[in-house]
Amino acid sequence: MAVPEVTDSFSGCVNKVTLGATSQAGGTRTSTVTVGGARNVVYGGSREDAGEKPVIAMDVLDSYSSGDDWPAVLLEPYKDVLNDPAAWAKKCVEQFGAEILCLKFEAIHPDKGDKDADHAVGVTKQVLQAVGVPLILWGCGNDEKDNQIMPKVSEAAKGENCLVGTVTEDNYKSLTAIALADSHHLITEAPLDINIAKQVNILVLDMGFPLEKIVTFQATGALGYGIEYSYSIQERQRLAALGGDKMMAMPVICDAGYESWRVKEAKLEDAPGWGDVKERGPAWETVTAMCLLQAGADIVRMRHPKAVETVKGFINQIWQ
Amino acid sequence: MIIIGERINGMFSDVKKAIAEKKKEVIQDLAAKQTVAGASYLDVNVGTAAADQAGTMQWLVETIQAGCPTPLCLDSQKPDVIAAGLKVADTSRGILLNSSPLNKKSDEEVLDKYIEMAEQAGPDGKLIALTMDKNGVPQDVDTRVALAAEIVSKAMEKGFTAERLFIDPIILPVNVPNAQKQPLNVLMAMDQIKYLADPAPHIVMGLSNISQGTNERSLINRIFLAMALSHGCDAAIMEVLDKDMMNVVATAEMLMNKQIYSDSFLKAYKAR
Numbered sequence: 001m002a003v004p005e006v007t008d009s010f011s012g013c014v015n016k017v018t019l020g021a022t023s024q025a026g027g028t029r030t031s032t033v034t035v036g037g038a039r040n041v042v043y044g045g046s047r048e049d050a051g052e053k054p055v056i057a058m059d060v061l062d063s064y065s066s067g068d069d070w071p072a073v074l075l076e077p078y079k080d081v082l083n084d085p086a087a088w089a090k091k092c093v094e095q096f097g098a099e100i101l102c103l104k105f106e107a108i109h110p111d112k113g114d115k116d117a118d119h120a121v122g123v124t125k126q127v128l129q130a131v132g133v134p135l136i137l138w139g140c141g142n143d144e145k146d147n148q149i150m151p152k153v154s155e156a157a158k159g160e161n162c163l164v165g166t167v168t169e170d171n172y173k174s175l176t177a178i179a180l181a182d183s184h185h186l187i188t189e190a191p192l193d194i195n196i197a198k199q200v201n202i203l204v205l206d207m208g209f210p211l212e213k214i215v216t217f218q219a220t221g222a223l224g225y226g227i228e229y230s231y232s233i234q235e236r237q238r239l240a241a242l243g244g245d246k247m248m249a250m251p252v253i254c255d256a257g258y259e260s261w262r263v264k265e266a267k268l269e270d271a272p273g274w275g276d277v278k279e280r281g282p283a284w285e286t287v288t289a290m291c292l293l294q295a296g297a298d299i300v301r302m303r304h305p306k307a308v309e310t311v312k313g314f315i316n317q318i319w320q
Numbered sequence: 321m322i323i324i325g326e327r328i329n330g331m332f333s334d335v336k337k338a339i340a341e342k343k344k345e346v347i348q349d350l351a352a353k354q355t356v357a358g359a360s361y362l363d364v365n366v367g368t369a370a371a372d373q374a375g376t377m378q379w380l381v382e383t384i385q386a387g388c389p390t391p392l393c394l395d396s397q398k399p400d401v402i403a404a405g406l407k408v409a410d411t412s413r414g415i416l417l418n419s420s421p422l423n424k425k426s427d428e429e430v431l432d433k434y435i436e437m438a439e440q441a442g443p444d445g446k447l448i449a450l451t452m453d454k455n456g457v458p459q460d461v462d463t464r465v466a467l468a469a470e471i472v473s474k475a476m477e478k479g480f481t482a483e484r485l486f487i488d489p490i491i492l493p494v495n496v497p498n499a500q501k502q503p504l505n506v507l508m509a510m511d512q513i514k515y516l517a518d519p520a521p522h523i524v525m526g527l528s529n530i531s532q533g534t535n536e537r538s539l540i541n542r543i544f545l546a547m548a549l550s551h552g553c554d555a556a557i558m559e560v561l562d563k564d565m566m567n568v569v570a571t572a573e574m575l576m577n578k579q580i581y582s583d584s585f586l587k588a589y590k591a592r
Binding site for chain 2: 194195196198199202203205206236240244245246247248
């Protein structure tokens with residue numbers, strides 16, 4: 001029996017978002033990244049309906065500390081740059097081909113170094129100077145510390161059209177206001193909950209932040225650790241966007257790197273039946289990222305260069 | 321749901337007066353307010369007072385279109401009045417013709433005429449057809465469904481797809497003697513009409529009719545709207561300027577999983 005050709009068309013679409021500002025747009029980036037724009041489900045409809053190619057954002061930490069607990073396989077590619085974020089960023093762009101970076105401010109967390117605003121602002125400036133790709137500026141997750149420091153980080157990158165985050169239902173005012181003032185894009189976060197995701201978007205809109213400059217983030221689960229929840233939420237968000245729900249029409253960012261590398265299957269060395277840990281970790285991250293891409297993710301945060309390379313090859317093949 | 325704003329109708333005294341005095345601003349104000357309130361279409365009915373119905377329809381269409389982008393729903397039982405409106409209407413934004421029965425004693429072919437006009441209005445030309453024929457408005461469920469089936473099959477024979485067709489099972493005022501079982505009959509007819517084609521025809525109702533002459537008009541309208549939405553109704557000609565009514569629409573859509581819930585779901589619906 002022939003496979004029937006099933007096509008469906010939708011009234012809505014995912015918003016298109018461009019990150020990074022070149023000198024023409026008043027910034028200093030040498031390239032920009034555009035994501036979103038899908039007019040159908042993933043793999044559905046014609047090539048034009050697929051929208052922009054998804055993109056991988058490689059993680060760069062403001063400063064690595066032992067508290068970050070990266071396994072040896074993941075530390076290996078970055079061992080020479082762990083405490084030099086500018087060199088780390090440069091390596092990701094020049095050696096691993098990153099088109100966008102996620103500068104993650106781990107070390108400002110009270111439990112991981114409790115570094116101050118001067119540190120964070122310094123790192124932001126160094127990285128902006130070291131590389132020309134657009135940046136994602138991501139706080140540590142401690143509300144008090146993020147509210148104190150991320151507005152200064154945002155200001156230090158004013159005019160660069162970064163993606164800053166994250167804001168949540170309980171903590172959105174400071175960062176939303178400063179992102180608006182500094183003309184950045186904003187990440188709204190929800191704890192794997194589509195209703196809260198919508199609510200955060202409404203709250204941010206109420207402050208006058210344009211819906212078209214929002215990227216949504218759901219606390220991701222890794223392969224084997226609840227990825228099916230991430231998958232079904234992303235799928236539902238895509239369908240809502242296609243159905244014309246403007247509060248749900250944002251591109252999506254997922255975090256495959258952090259989630260994959262904290263599960264034991266990715267990093268346990270003494271596991272004879274599981275295969276070589278050098279292959280297993282990157283493979284875990286690869287499959288996690290690919291699942292999220294198939295669920296409709298537009299930006300995927302990743303860590304291991306080998307996983308990045310494989311997933312990039314996959315993206316280039318599918319979205320060619 | 322598809323919301324058709326009912327206010328630009330010569331039966332309302334302010335509109336009647338505006339037509340008589342050619343006061344464009346009254347009409348344009350109603351068009352703008354209904355659009356902001358969430359109307360997907362604006363019903364345009366010249367009422368009974370105007371001597372030149374075709375000319376009045378054209379004046380209303382041009383007046384509304386001059387300042388408002390919302391698609392129109394041309395409302396008349398006279399094909400020539402609809403045709404006059406179509407001559408000046410911008411059909412590229414979509415248009416709904418309202419409405420034709422299956423047939424009339426005086427005009428066996430009336431439905432054909434309306435279908436042809438909707439067809440000629442372009443791909444977004446749509447039509448409301450009433451479950452009514454030369455014998456009048458049926459009182460029971462089965463006749464309503466049988467008439468709807470005949471309408472659907474006639475439209476399909478003419479290549480007019482069910483997606484462009486709105487079936488109106490005709491709701492009567494609840495306070496008319498012996499009419500109190502009609503609301504339930506209409507709901508039961510809706511249950512069957514939605515299975516007449518795949519994809520299903522739209523089901524529309526002239527909502528305010530149910531409460532004609534009653535006290536508590538808004539309450540009766542709101543409750544019946546919620547009931548009808550759960551029976552497959554997906555469009556209504558109604559009072560969009562009634563905020564409580566629009567909150568019922570938002571809540572019903574959320575409860576039927578057509579809008580994703582959020583704590584500010586009423587606000588989200590308004591901003592959609």
